[in-house]
Amino acid sequence: MNAAVEVEGVTKRFGGTLALNDVSFSVQQGDVLALLGPNGAGKTTLIRVLTTLLKADSGRARVAGLDVQKDARAIRSVIGLAGQYATVDELLTGRENLELIGLLYHLDKAVYRDRAQDALERMSLTGAGDNQVKTYSGGMRRRLDLAASLIGRPPVLFLDEPTTGLDPRTRNDLWQFIEELVAEGTTVLLTTQYMEEAEHLAQAIVVLDAGRIAAQGTADELKDQLGGNVLEVQVTKRADLEKAASLIAGLASAPPRLDAGLNRVTLPVKGGARVLIAAGRALDDAGVELEDLGIRRPSLDDVFLSITGHPAAPGGDAGQPPHSPEAGR
């Protein structure tokens, strides 16, 4: 197996901030790797380094066997980039956008015309292909943006938060499309704030936090790092939350996490049913009224929290400010 993307000790500093701190990983050909992390973790900066938009201060990176600094232009002809914001021209039609990108990939006119038509069909945009993009919905723009990144038939595709801000149905369509591309052999490196997305699409996950790699592996490996299960207690009355937390704190070595919004306490635990029963007994004896009590396998959110000490996505919001700080600098 060849690595389609290799990153070795890449470091990038913006003023006093270390945006990327000694980042190393590789993506095997035909795999999907998800860069997971909150806003400002350095995901976009890393994508910008790998797509030759930004020079790293130190370290080495290769894409499709080419050095990002020495062979920048060669890399540009073998990659596709779709951003967080649909970077298509509002005043051009969908088809004009795609054909322009094809021309700039230095394809022959007959070739890029065919491919633009194919891409429109594939993205179910045929009907809207000759309308100006300003008439498109958000989902249509995002599909067009992805189509534009595929005009050069790139073996390596970079997707920067491809589904941020999309409604669930459009997101599922996009996931399915990405899976199709991967089935055809495309290597994909995507960034996301959503555990679910990383788990769904990626074989390998790299967790970025404040510019450095906090953990990497498959979804299962990351969950095993946490070990065991998660005990979840939901109390009826907000006032009981702290009490419940202190009652069950003794069942694990890690401190419990309180979610005041949901009246919920979660706790990573080693055992299974025995812990559940012990927790139930302790809470019942103390007269804490319970809405729900259960034990489950850890989600990637739990893993992220235990690795980095803070949740991945603030409140799971779908809407994003138009410019995250890391996209700006």
Add this chain to the structure above:
Amino acid sequence: MTDMAIRQPAVQAVPLTLRLAVRDIGGITRRNLLRIIRTPQLLFMSIVQPTIILLLFRYVLGGAIRVPGLDYVNYVVPGIFLEAVLIGGMTTALALAQDLQAGIVDRFRSLPMARPAFLAGRTLADVCRSVVALAFIIGLGLGVGFRFHDNAWACLAGVALIIAFGYAFSWVYAAIGLAVKDPQTAQMAAILPMFILFFASSALVPVSTMPGWLQPFAQNQPATVTINAVRALFEGGPAFHDLWQAALWCAGIFAVFLAISMNLYRKATA
């Protein structure tokens, strides 16, 4: 294994020939021309502004201004021609800042296209719009009493010089757009050089009527030199001295701001 071989990317980029670079510039120019055609209100505004200035100085203020040896209408109209292309070019700054903010610059920078093509295609399309505005203002100028007095070649050379100046100056606007990054700021910032060069020049009144401290600047700055050359070409006076100075200014502005803009583009982040 065979499947892998097929997916193995071609490791060398197609060498970037001049032909491909010209094709890239053509593609980007076409994109920007389509944008201009599809926002006719912008084209309209770039005609309205110099129209107002022309009518203002021809009919409202012109009656009070005397210039030696020339009807004021023949004095002021060539200056308004230059103003028309300077105003038209300001949209370069705005449009580049917009493209930068929308992430479009990122997309194009990630493509194997010739790097200068993005900016060259922008400035070329904008100069096309300026030419349309200029054609209208020339027609209007003739309608309010302006006349070309020299032979057709000299007059064409004068118009060509105005367009050349407008093109060179569009690279100043390109640098402004890429440097300030924000569309609103870009629009405000782009007005400054236009204001200074147009009003502190021989466009509207002779430099000799200005205060002594202003005269050295006003007499030697590029807009004055260019307007003097254009006037001489239209009126049939000795044009050579001003003409080569104006040509040097155009070449200098173009070269310096091309380099600055390219450098900003290479490092561009939204």
